[in-house]
Amino acid sequence: MTKVTMTVNGKAVSGEVEGRTLLVQFLREGLGLTGTHVGCDTSQCGACVVHVDGKAVKSCTVFALDVEGASVRTIEGMANADGSLGTLQQAFQDHHGLQCGFCTPGMVMTSAALLAENPKPTEAEVRDYLEGNICRCTGYHNIVKAVLAASGQDVSAVAAE
Amino acid sequence: MHNFEFVKPSTIAEAVKALAREDAQALSGGQTLMPTMKQRLAAPAVLVSLTGIPEMRGVCRNGDALEIGAATTHAEVAREAAAAYPALAGLAGGIGDPAVRNLGTIGGSLANNDPAACYPAAVLGSGATVVTSKREIAADDFFQGLFSTALEEGEIIISVRFPIPERAGYAKFEQPASRFALTGAFVAKYASGVRVAITGAGQDGVFRWSDGERALSASYAADALSGLSVSPDGLMADLHGTPAYRANLVKVMTQRAVRAS
Incomplete structure (x- = not known):
């Protein structure tokens, strides 16, 4: 076991991990932050997306020891300081951007990375950026709508079907 | 996944030393290697991360050449090569998805030499030079078949x-x-002629389409390829496409690449 130290949602954390411990395992099992989900475990579905130093990554395909010293943000770090939902989270609720909710943590984290890079994306840009996030309820239209709404754009014209 | 010892050197010399250990394996972005290890198709005793070595990162223009550190991610190449070499930046920006592009690296992709990966086509099509911890290798000598390259044991x-x-x-x-x-x-069109590299189609991985190169060197236009046909011999067959289907795609994709250039 090796000691790993990083900042998660603004708090300094550390733990003992094996070489093979994945970042998502450290977050979920080591820190009890179970908001980040493991869907496919093969870096295809995007349910496990978190930010490492501001960049969206699939935490099932990163070793915990490889992000020693990094700043990590998970879905638990997306709410406002008073515990109310953040803008993007609220938009997902308002526009019914989640059905079963399993993919939602990854969808929110990937969308947050998109809006940080591109504050006013087009619908096509949102769909393109979410290419690595799979929703098996197939609720993509409302997810895209939620992201556009969170960016402050009018979504009344976005196709419903 | 079998356990291993994880090491993350900060210099090339330390990395070379670590890779000399028994059953050591280099790790770059891990976007291919980690799924492979989860399936226990690879089980190194020592994993040497190459992403903490500053001199292996970044994009730098030197005169008529663009030099890209092996541990530079696809997302960084997409951003930082856009002005000097837009076709290369576009290729990098189309690999996988945004999260994969934030971790996967050019060096990792080339060392793996997946027969359907994008980067081998750019490197062979540009006649690029692969600079290693031991020597410089011309693209024409680097790719040696499915998942195999000129890299020697421990060479980075x-x-x-x-x-x-x-x-x-x-x-x-x-x-x-x-x-x-x-x-x-x-x-890619150079003063010395046109190079055409094809990925995803060859049974032995990336290859140069010499008939296409000759036609485009004589006349650089998509129509210059119209009269050519590609033999399906040596092309891949899988559930996605037959060799004949891929042979047609070789020509069609080359024409589209010319139009996009």
């Missing part, structure tokens, strides 16, 4: 040097689930 790619072409384009027919190239063509 440090950077890749691309001569900047007059014009270049990349077009891939994407396998929609994996986003790898079902067939992809990289075309």
Whole structure:
């Protein structure tokens, strides 16, 4: 076991991990932050997306020891300081951007990375950026709508079907 | 996944030393190696991360060449090579998805030499030079068949040097689930002639389409390829496409790459 130290949602954390411990395992099992989900475990579905130093990554395909010293943000770090939902989270609720909710943590984290890079994306840009996030309820239209709404754009014209 | 000892050196010399240990394996972005290890198709005793070595990161223009550190991610290449070599930046920006592009690296992709990966087409199509911890290897000598390269045991790619072409384009027919190239063509026009490299189609991985190169060197236009036909001999067959289907894609994707350039 090796000691790993990083900042998660603004708090300094550390733990003992094996070489093979994945970042998502450290977050979920080591820190009890179970908001980040493991869907496919093969870096295809995007349910496990978190930010490492501001960049969206699939935490099932990163070793915990490889992000020693990094700043990590998970879905638990997306709410406002008073515990109310953040803008993007609220938009997902308002526009019914989640059905079963399993993919939602990854969808929110990937969308947050998109809006940080591109504050006013087009619908096509949102769909393109979410290419690595799979929703098996197939609720993509409302997810895209939620992201556009969170960016402050009018979504009344976005196709419903 | 079997356990291993994880080491993350900060210099090339330390990395070379660590890789000399028994059953040591280099790790770059891990976007291919980690799924492989989860399936226990690879089980190194020591994993040497190459992403903490500053001199192996970044994009730098030196005169007529663009030098890219081996541990530079696809997302960084997409951003930082856009001005000097837009076709290369576009190729990098089309690999996988945004999260994969934030971790996967050019050096990792080349060392792996997946027969359907995008980067081998850019490197071979540009006649780039692969700079390693031991020597410099011309692209024409680097790729040696499926998942095999000229790299020796313990040899690390440090950077890749691309001569900047007059014009270049990349077009891939994407396998929609994996986003790898079902067939992809990289075309680059230099004063010395045109190079065409095809990925995703060859049984032995990336290859140069010499008939296409001759036709485009004589006349650089998509129509110059109209009269050519590609033999399906030596092309891949899988559930996504027959050799004859891929043979047609070689020509169509090359024409699209020329139009995009």
